[in-house]
Amino acid sequence: QVQLVESGGGLVQAGGSLQLSCAASGDxxxxxxxxxxxxxxxxxxxxxxxxDWTGGITDYVDSVKGRFTISRDNAQKTVYLSMNNLxxxxxxxxxxxxxxxxxxxxxxxxYSAWGQGxxxxxxx
Numbered sequence: 758q759v760q761l762v763e764s765g766g767g768l769v770q771a772g773g774s775l776q777l778s779c780a781a782s783g784d785x786x787x788x789x790x791x792x793x794x795x796x797x798x799x800x801x802x803x804x805x806x807x808x809d810w811t812g813g814i815t816d817y818v819d820s821v822k823g824r825f826t827i828s829r830d831n832a833q834k835t836v837y838l839s840m841n842n843l844x845x846x847x848x849x850x851x852x853x854x855x856x857x858x859x860x861x862x863x864x865x866x867x868y869s870a871w872g873q874g875x876x877x878x879x880x881x
Contacts, residue, residue: 761870790856838875
């Protein structure tokens, strides 16, 4: 099993940028596809982005397309979420997650390992 630790969250003004990182340890990181999810206060955990084990196939929720970029460095066992042009509605706790499944992986139920989350707050 892989263990995940997120970092990089914080408070930013609307239109600003943040980069989240998710460091993995334990089982072989390159065996896993990775995803980012977010959970706003009082709401369900929603899919944001995913990347396959090669880093070559990515998927995004429509609301972040063109603003967020997911990437991974298998040598560093790290996955990133670069967030630009942030909006107040992006405010949430952001979680990274790992899965050995392939194909479309946009449901939290498809993931077997989770980080503890990092808070992103976007002020208007």
